[in-house]
Amino acid sequence: MALISKVEAAMKLGIGINLIDYFTEHCPKSGDDVKLKVVKTDVGDMYDDEDLIRFNTYLNKPWPLPEKANRPLIPEPIKRDIKEESHYACAICGHMDNGEVAHIEPVCKTLNNSPDNLIYLCPNHHKKYDYGYTFKTNVTAEEVKAAKLLKRNSRCRILKYEINATRYLLSLIKFLKSIENKLKIEENDNLVRIYLTEMQKLVETIPELTKEAHKQASMDEFVTKTEEVLSKNAPELSKFASPKIIKNSDRDLRNAVNHIVAKASQIVIDIDEVECPHCNGRGQTGLVGDLCAYCGGSCVVTQQERDEYDRNDIDEVECPHCDGRGQTGFVGDLCAYCGGSCVVTQQEKDEYDRNDIDEVECPHCIGRGQTGFVGDLCAYCGGSLRGNSAGKRRIRPK
Numbered sequence: 001m002a003l004i005s006k007v008e009a010a011m012k013l014g015i016g017i018n019l020i021d022y023f024t025e026h027c028p029k030s031g032d033d034v035k036l037k038v039v040k041t042d043v044g045d046m047y048d049d050e051d052l053i054r055f056n057t058y059l060n061k062p063w064p065l066p067e068k069a070n071r072p073l074i075p076e077p078i079k080r081d082i083k084e085e086s087h088y089a090c091a092i093c094g095h096m097d098n099g100e101v102a103h104i105e106p107v108c109k110t111l112n113n114s115p116d117n118l119i120y121l122c123p124n125h126h127k128k129y130d131y132g133y134t135f136k137t138n139v140t141a142e143e144v145k146a147a148k149l150l151k152r153n154s155r156c157r158i159l160k161y162e163i164n165a166t167r168y169l170l171s172l173i174k175f176l177k178s179i180e181n182k183l184k185i186e187e188n189d190n191l192v193r194i195y196l197t198e199m200q201k202l203v204e205t206i207p208e209l210t211k212e213a214h215k216q217a218s219m220d221e222f223v224t225k226t227e228e229v230l231s232k233n234a235p236e237l238s239k240f241a242s243p244k245i246i247k248n249s250d251r252d253l254r255n256a257v258n259h260i261v262a263k264a265s266q267i268v269i270d271i272d273e274v275e276c277p278h279c280n281g282r283g284q285t286g287l288v289g290d291l292c293a294y295c296g297g298s299c300v301v302t303q304q305e306r307d308e309y310d311r312n313d314i315d316e317v318e319c320p321h322c323d324g325r326g327q328t329g330f331v332g333d334l335c336a337y338c339g340g341s342c343v344v345t346q347q348e349k350d351e352y353d354r355n356d357i358d359e360v361e362c363p364h365c366i367g368r369g370q371t372g373f374v375g376d377l378c379a380y381c382g383g384s385l386r387g388n389s390a391g392k393r394r395i396r397p398k
Helices: 006-013 017-025 049-060 076-085 123-133 141-161 165-185 189-203 206-219 225-240 250-264 303-308 346-351
Strands: 003-005 039-041 044-048 100-103 118-121
Touching: 003 006, 003 049, 006 017, 006 044, 006 049, 006 141, 017 076, 044 049, 076 100, 076 118, 076 141, 100 123, 118 123, 118 141, 141 165, 141 189, 165 189, 165 206, 165 225, 165 250, 189 250, 206 225, 225 250
Parallel strands: none
Antiparallel strands: 003 044, 039 044, 100 118
């Protein structure tokens, strides 16, 4: 049993400290009693690494429906956490009025209220994305998922260095540089807006962060040379982050970031972190937000860990039931074997037997999922292709 701290647990799940506390005291799903297990130690609350993964899997499984309701309720602590993750502003455009907690994968299809499947959007972008529970072409699922991952990447950095403002400032500058590099080559207008929104929200934190970094550095006799030099230059960085400058135009914002990065480049930025090679810095794999098996959801690893990375060392192989797609049928049913993870362990693959899975061809469409000459979804299985052995069709939430 590998025990990790509360901060590390929050990084693994991509959530805030307060939500970790909520999950240890309350089961988020009505009618259930599953809570996140905490281990009391002399150095504080600790969490079992494997139990965190099991709990994350539990969160991503369908949530129970309240009586006379067509969607599960989102607990208020989860809503607050999603708002905090997005700086209380729309993840797409940064608009801060009347925001709404939205589902990334339609709740009518997944019944999934996990933080992995939630994002904060303004009413305009919420409507453009999934109003009426259908995706719209003007804001795609890929774009919204990119926004979610960007938010989680930012949060991981905050959690990782929140006790050391100077180290966080260094990490933040490095992250701003990576966002600017993406902006230089990105052609998708929505992704450009997503990057600019996050860039602005991060730059807005610099004035207060530089003050805290300077304060901490003056009190810490063990500060590194890099941190010491940075703390002395902090007021200069803060000048470039003036609200009047960064909120004037996108060009002024990017110029401010370039000035900050250029100023910081005069100092050796020695934070040893690079994007995880297994998940490409996303922190997650599969269709249901599984934590990356290599970085554990932190999105980054050390350079040595990147150099030593070998995919063959990780016990993951394509699911034999869905061939690594995570879905089956014409309507995106999550795979009955991997549950949408796309991968299984080698042992699970070796033990796989299609006959053990309670799925048989739909008798109405003979497993084709469609009827007629124009591709109508089967009226019995709804496009799932299969039902269970009792002859019952899969009931898809409306």
